[in-house]
Amino acid sequence: MKNALKQYVGRTWKVIVKYKNTYKLTFAILIAITIAMALTVVSVALYIATGTSKLDLSRPGYEEVRKKVSTEKEEDKSAFSPVGTIDKKLLDDYLVKYKKQQQRLKNYDTYEPKNIEDAQLGLNSEQVVLPGDGASN
Amino acid sequence: MLRIISAFLILASTVILPISVRAEQVEFDDTKRDIVTQNCVTAQVTLQRIQYSDTATRVNRGQTYEAILSQFMTPLNSRTANNRLSAEAAQLTQITNTYQQNIRNFKRHYEQYDDAIKNAIKTRCQNKPQEFYAYLKEAQRLRASTSSDVALLDQGIEEYRKVVSDLKDRIEQ
Numbered sequence: 001m002k003n004a005l006k007q008y009v010g011r012t013w014k015v016i017v018k019y020k021n022t023y024k025l026t027f028a029i030l031i032a033i034t035i036a037m038a039l040t041v042v043s044v045a046l047y048i049a050t051g052t053s054k055l056d057l058s059r060p061g062y063e064e065v066r067k068k069v070s071t072e073k074e075e076d077k078s079a080f081s082p083v084g085t086i087d088k089k090l091l092d093d094y095l096v097k098y099k100k101q102q103q104r105l106k107n108y109d110t111y112e113p114k115n116i117e118d119a120q121l122g123l124n125s126e127q128v129v130l131p132g133d134g135a136s137n
Numbered sequence: 138m139l140r141i142i143s144a145f146l147i148l149a150s151t152v153i154l155p156i157s158v159r160a161e162q163v164e165f166d167d168t169k170r171d172i173v174t175q176n177c178v179t180a181q182v183t184l185q186r187i188q189y190s191d192t193a194t195r196v197n198r199g200q201t202y203e204a205i206l207s208q209f210m211t212p213l214n215s216r217t218a219n220n221r222l223s224a225e226a227a228q229l230t231q232i233t234n235t236y237q238q239n240i241r242n243f244k245r246h247y248e249q250y251d252d253a254i255k256n257a258i259k260t261r262c263q264n265k266p267q268e269f270y271a272y273l274k275e276a277q278r279l280r281a282s283t284s285s286d287v288a289l290l291d292q293g294i295e296e297y298r299k300v301v302s303d304l305k306d307r308i309e310q
Binding site: 051054055057061062064065066068069070079080081082083084085086087088091092094095097098099101102104105108109110111112113115116117118120121122123124 | 169172173176177179180183184187189190191192193194195196197198199200201204205208209211212213215216217219220222244247248250251254270273276277280281283284287288291294295298301302304305308309
C-alpha cells in the first residue's frame with residue numbers, strides 16, 4: 001500500500017516536472033494564482049476572525065446605516081499632549097473637550113434590552129391574533 | 138483519521154451541544170409555539186432593522202470610546218505622572234485600566250449579541266420556531282450584557298471627569 005502510494009506520488013511528480021519544463025509560462029501563472037488565492041483566504045480569515053466583518057458598513061444592505069455613522073473628526077484636532085505642566089487653564093480646556101465627547105455618547109443608543117423583548121416583537125401570549133378574530137386576546 | 142474524528146467530536150461537544158442545551162432550556166409550550174410561528178416573520182423584520190441600527194451604534198460608540206482613551210485619558214495619565222501628582226495619577230490610571238477592560242467586554246458582548254441576533258434573523262422561524270426563540274432569548278441576554286457594559290463605560294468616563302475636576306479645584310486653591 002505504502003509502495004503503491006510512493007510510486008503514484010513519484011509518477012505524478014515526474015509528470016509535473018515534465019509539464020513544468022514544457023509550459024513554463026502556464027506554470028508561472030498557476031503559481032501566481034495559487035499564491036493570490038492563498039493570500040485572499042488569509043485576508044478573509046483575518047477579516048472575519050478579528051470581528052471587522054461585523055462592523056463593515058460597506059456591505060450590501062447597510063447603505064442607510066452608513067448615513068448614521070458619525071464622521072466628525074473634531075477629536076483628531078483636539079488631541080491632548082502627554083507632556084508639559086498642568087495648570088487650571090489647561091484643565092479647563094481639557095474638561096470642555098472631554099465633555100463634548102461625553103455629550104456625543106449621550107446621543108447614541110444604549111442597547112436598551114426592552115427593544116427586543118417578546119412584547120416589543122409581538123411574541124407574548126396576550127398579543128395573539130386569532131384568524132378571523134380581528135382582536136388581541 | 139482518528140485524530141480528525143476526535144477533533145470533530147470535541148468541537149461538537151463544545152459548540153453544537155451547548156446550543157441545543159440552550160434551546161432546551163428555553164420555556165416553550167404549545168401556546169408559545171403557535172404565537173412564535175404566527176408572528177415570527179414580522180419579528181424578524183423588526184430584528185433586522187434593529188440589527189442595522191445597532192451596527193451604526195457600535196461603530197459610533199466604539200470610535201468615541203477609543204478617542205476618549207487615546208486622546209484624553211492616556212495623555213493626561215502620563216502628564217499627571219510627569220508632574221509628580223502621584224495620587225491623582227494612580228487614581229486616573231486605575232480608572233483607565235477598568236475602562237479598558239470594559240471596552241474589551243463591550244466589544245466581546247456585542248460580537249456575541251450580533252451573532253445571536255443574526256442567527257435569529259436567518260432561522261426559518263415558521264419551520265423551526267423553537268430554534269428561532271432560543272436564538273432570540275440568547276440575543277436578549279447578550280443585549281442586556283452589552284447595555285450593562287455601556288452603562289459601566291459611561292460611569293467610568295464620568296468618574297474620570299470628576300477626578301480631573303477635583304484636581305483642577307485643588308490646583309486653583
